[in-house]
Amino acid sequence: MMRALAIGGFLVGLALFGLIEWLARREGSRIPTLGEVCAYVMRYEVGPVPVGRIGLFGFWWWVGWHFLAR
Amino acid sequence: MMEQPHDLTVEAPRTWERPVVCVPVLVALSLVGGRFPSFSTEANLYVFGTGGVLIWLGLTRRVQGHTAPQRLSSGAIWWTLPVVVFGVFEGATFFAAAGDDFPTFSLLADPLLEDRLVRSAGWLVWLSAFWGLVRR
Numbered sequence: 001m002m003r004a005l006a007i008g009g010f011l012v013g014l015a016l017f018g019l020i021e022w023l024a025r026r027e028g029s030r031i032p033t034l035g036e037v038c039a040y041v042m043r044y045e046v047g048p049v050p051v052g053r054i055g056l057f058g059f060w061w062w063v064g065w066h067f068l069a070r
Numbered sequence: 071m072m073e074q075p076h077d078l079t080v081e082a083p084r085t086w087e088r089p090v091v092c093v094p095v096l097v098a099l100s101l102v103g104g105r106f107p108s109f110s111t112e113a114n115l116y117v118f119g120t121g122g123v124l125i126w127l128g129l130t131r132r133v134q135g136h137t138a139p140q141r142l143s144s145g146a147i148w149w150t151l152p153v154v155v156f157g158v159f160e161g162a163t164f165f166a167a168a169g170d171d172f173p174t175f176s177l178l179a180d181p182l183l184e185d186r187l188v189r190s191a192g193w194l195v196w197l198s199a200f201w202g203l204v205r206r
Contacts, residue, residue, distance in 0.1 A: 002172040006163050010175050013156030020148050031145035039138035039206040050129065056203060057128050061121040064196040067179060068103065068189070069113040 083134055096197050104190025128204035135205050
């Protein structure tokens with residue numbers, strides 16, 4: 001029962017990512033695409049340090065390492 | 071010959087940034103990555119190598135990027151919905167530490183990623199998204 005709940009929850013989460021991306025890509029949508037949100041986050045800098053880029057690249061590299069190397 | 075006004079000229083993407091080049095490269099890299107099993111030295115080195123090159127390309131901005139938006143519209147708040155749903159389930163399953171009875175996303179993904187083809191598909195998703203981030 002709890003296993004089904006976990007699987008269902010993750011599937012709903014993934015489906016929501018897809019649904020909102022689809023809504024964002026419709027003409028005239030007020031929702032930015034996930035790529036635009038990421039680009040906006042990557043603009044964040046502290047002085048000369050591109051904190052946003054380092055943070056997102058680091059997070060995505062960790063995702064790959066966690067699922068594909070561990 | 072008349073000189074083009076600066077704001078009317080568009081810089082063509084470099085050869086290796088064109089889809090006809092980078093898509094086959096990403097597919098080839100993914101097929102190689104799919105051959106390395108979890109916890110192997112090869113898999114770790116491959117993730118470090120490919121990820122390291124992409125991070126280097128992204129931080130040095132050697133790849134032509136899209137223009138980042140100056141601000142986000144209010145609709146951006148909708149992105150918190152999938153993040154919160156996914157985060158709540160990942161957090162709950164992680165802290166419950168109930169193993170297969172209430173598995174984390176990693177525990178669910180691991181048996182799927184043992185298949186070489188699925189693993190290559192995982193690599194393709196990871197590398198393609200990484201390439202997309204680098205180009206932003």
